[in-house]
Amino acid sequence: MRPLTARALFLxxxxxxxxxxxxxxxxxxxxxxxxxxxxxxxxxxxxxPISMAVPTLTAAGAPLAAPLLAPAPxxxxxxxxxxxxxxxxxxxxxxxxxxxxxxxxxAKPKALAERxxxxxxxSVEPGVDPGRALFDQGGPAAEAAPAAGGMWGIVKNLLAVGxxxxxxxxxxxxxxxxxxxxxKLDRVAGDGGTSKVWRSSDRNYAIKILHPGAREVPGVRExxxxxxxxxxxxxxxxxxxxxSRDGLVLVKEFIEGDTAHQLLERGxxxxxxxxxxxxxxxxxxxxxxxxxxxxxxxxxxxxxxRWVVVDAGSLTDGSPREVLDQMLDPVLLARxxxxxxxxxxxxxxxxxxxxxxxxxxxxGLRGSKAGAPALAGLARxxxxxxxxxxxxxxxxxxxxxxxxxxxxPQEVAKRLGYDPLLAKTKIKLHGEDPGKLNTTILSVDxxxxxxxxxKLAQWSIIRNEVLLRRLARRFFGAYFRTPASxxxxxxxxxxxxxxxxxxxxxxxxxxxxxxxxxxxxxxxxTFGVSDVNPGNVLTSGSGGLPWLIDFEQALGRxxxxxxxxxxxxxxxxxxWMSRQTPNRVEDYQPGVRAWRAFLKKPETRxxxxxxxxxxxxxxxDAAGLLARFDLNAADLDWTLQNDADFVxxxxxxxxxxx
Numbered sequence: 260m261r262p263l264t265a266r267a268l269f270l271x272x273x274x275x276x277x278x279x280x281x282x283x284x285x286x287x288x289x290x291x292x293x294x295x296x297x298x299x300x301x302x303x304x305x306x307x308p309i310s311m312a313v314p315t316l317t318a319a320g321a322p323l324a325a326p327l328l329a330p331a332p333x334x335x336x337x338x339x340x341x342x343x344x345x346x347x348x349x350x351x352x353x354x355x356x357x358x359x360x361x362x363x364x365x366a367k368p369k370a371l372a373e374r375x376x377x378x379x380x381x382s383v384e385p386g387v388d389p390g391r392a393l394f395d396q397g398g399p400a401a402e403a404a405p406a407a408g409g410m411w412g413i414v415k416n417l418l419a420v421g422x423x424x425x426x427x428x429x430x431x432x433x434x435x436x437x438x439x440x441x442x443k444l445d446r447v448a449g450d451g452g453t454s455k456v457w458r459s460s461d462r463n464y465a466i467k468i469l470h471p472g473a474r475e476v477p478g479v480r481e482x483x484x485x486x487x488x489x490x491x492x493x494x495x496x497x498x499x500x501x502x503s504r505d506g507l508v509l510v511k512e513f514i515e516g517d518t519a520h521q522l523l524e525r526g527x528x529x530x531x532x533x534x535x536x537x538x539x540x541x542x543x544x545x546x547x548x549x550x551x552x553x554x555x556x557x558x559x560x561x562x563x564x565r566w567v568v569v570d571a572g573s574l575t576d577g578s579p580r581e582v583l584d585q586m587l588d589p590v591l592l593a594r595x596x597x598x599x600x601x602x603x604x605x606x607x608x609x610x611x612x613x614x615x616x617x618x619x620x621x622x623g624l625r626g627s628k629a630g631a632p633a634l635a636g637l638a639r640x641x642x643x644x645x646x647x648x649x650x651x652x653x654x655x656x657x658x659x660x661x662x663x664x665x666x667x668p669q670e671v672a673k674r675l676g677y678d679p680l681l682a683k684t685k686i687k688l689h690g691e692d693p694g695k696l697n698t699t700i701l702s703v704d705x706x707x708x709x710x711x712x713x714k715l716a717q718w719s720i721i722r723n724e725v726l727l728r729r730l731a732r733r734f735f736g737a738y739f740r741t742p743a744s745x746x747x748x749x750x751x752x753x754x755x756x757x758x759x760x761x762x763x764x765x766x767x768x769x770x771x772x773x774x775x776x777x778x779x780x781x782x783x784x785t786f787g788v789s790d791v792n793p794g795n796v797l798t799s800g801s802g803g804l805p806w807l808i809d810f811e812q813a814l815g816r817x818x819x820x821x822x823x824x825x826x827x828x829x830x831x832x833x834x835w836m837s838r839q840t841p842n843r844v845e846d847y848q849p850g851v852r853a854w855r856a857f858l859k860k861p862e863t864r865x866x867x868x869x870x871x872x873x874x875x876x877x878x879x880d881a882a883g884l885l886a887r888f889d890l891n892a893a894d895l896d897w898t899l900q901n902d903a904d905f906v907x908x909x910x911x912x913x914x915x916x917x
Contacts, residue, residue, distance in 0.1 A: 428468055435508070454468060482572035518558050564823075663744055680713070715754045739807050744756060770796055785817075787817050838913070
């Protein structure tokens with residue numbers, strides 16, 4: 260070994276264990292509490308350390324906690340997540356100036372909940388948004404590590420190994436290397452009393468650099484712990500992606516978009532922004548938390564069509580009243596062009612009109628200055644004629660040979676009197692459909708025999724078809740028909756034989772009555788049917804019930820979807836919603852309520868398990884699917900509210916064009 264290399268290794272060995280810390284430097288002057296209007300700045304508060312129940316609203320495949328035939332719970336039990344205990348910092352750098360008194364004075368217990376969106380904040384200079392995005396309220400989650408400097412720090416950064424964090428307060432071009440994230444500081448996105456927030460050069464991250472003295476500020480040091488506690492929830496917040504070892508640099512998602520303050524400066528909210536308001540409220544209420552919902556702390560994320568709380572450090576346990584007193588502020592709603600009654604209707608559907616959470620929410624609103632009038636308006640809205648209450652029962656039986664069973668190929672030939680795969684006349688249907696890559700549809704005619712349709716596909720597709728036909732015929736016979744069938748399991752060469760429906764595809768218009776639309780919505784969403792294209796609803800010129808066909812894409816988890824691309828072709832694939840008249844979620848709620856009560860009955864659950872077994876599903880798969888159906892049914896009100904919001908934009912647009 261060469262002497263120079265040996266000397267270098269010896270020096271590195273003396274440098275101690277691998278660690279990294281901030282390069283600290285004194286700063287002078289007072290800390291500015293904010294920046295430009297609508298920007299990302301700082302409004303210091305003192306959120307208490309939280310221990311909150313934060314359920315994942317979109318959990319799927321949860322194991323059953325009770326026997327399969329027992330009534331299923333309406334909602335998934337929340338998982339209790341608790342913030343990690345916070346230890347005070349052991350070392351306070353002596354060279355740093357003291358923080359201003361405003362940064363270390365604890366906030367009053369309900370300062371965030373009592374702050375209204377329109378009320379001016381006396382601590383903020385005129386012309387600056389009083390609810391700036393609070394990226395900078397938070398701090399380290401663990402005891403700080405001593406700063407690492409000297410030769411080892413220089414060598415580490417030269418070799419680009421380990422952690423690299425900017426010196427306070429950072430400057431453009433500084434390298435940030437924490438965990439798997441490597442980026443550079445680009446421009447300041449927010450400047451506050453305890454931190455500075457930078458946008459990364461790759462535009463993916465918000466990098467928050469805390470003043471080292473901020474570790475002593477109550478409420479600041481809990482932010483990282485709070486973000487870790489909610490990491491696996493679907494709360495719309497800017498998530499924590501990485502944290503330096505000393506907790507003084509946080510890397511978060513950068514939420515691209517305008518703040519509510521910036522949008523309101525231009526005028527009223529757009530339709531989707533207004534519909535996103537109760538969506539945000541519902542998610543906070545479901546998690547039993549509140550936050551600082553000031554106009555600058557909410558960013559409209561356009562591509563995901565949602566409001567995001569950019570500073571999750573303001574999250575605390577909270578009641579519905581603490582959320583809604585902020586979101587129902589009359590001045591804000593008037594500026595945004597939002598109807599408080601429509602807001603409450605959308606919120607009620609998302610929480611579930613029969614849920615304990617909605618009952619608690621309504622009770623809190625009765626004592627609220629802004630909420631009580633809105634609640635009274637909702638009661639007047641409910642005086643409109645109620646939607647249909649569904650009744651569930653079997654359909655008329657199809658041809659005796661087609662009983663939706665799974666049989667051997669020889670049995671098919673015996674029942675039909677011929678082998679349909681060897682019939683003289685076979686015409687391929689849907690040959691021009693580019694989506695039909697995994698199935699082949701044949702119209703089969705045999706002299707002297709009833710015509711049939713044959714579908715060839717792999718067994719997983721045919722099995723879905725058999726099951727959904729059985730369920731539709733067993734429970735929804737009063738509202739629509741589906742062709743009777745018989746199936747053969749031959750692996751990838753499986754097939755089913757179906758009766759031919761004397762009907763044609765209803766590509767345009769709304770061929771279903773309100774009752775039929777409600778029943779179709781319950782059936783399609785509960786059993787996870789997707790790809791319901793316009794050709795899958797058939798109507799007959801001679802009248803009678805409509806036909807539903809093509810259930811190959813089924814049994815999925817159907818979660819509420821508020822982020823669809825605004826394309827009317829998607830609305831065409833939602834026949835359970837009208838495209839001619841506005842859809843009211845209240846018209847669907849009586850039918851949903853009846854279905855949930857029916858689904859809880861032991862005999863209903865036994866019948867579903869029987870159909871799963873008859874279609875070829877084993878006991879374990881059947882149990883998991885039944886649990887999934889429960890989850891889908893639990894979300895029906897919220898799912899249908901999102902459906903109605905989506906389709907109604909085209910209803911209104913087309914009406915305006917007529």
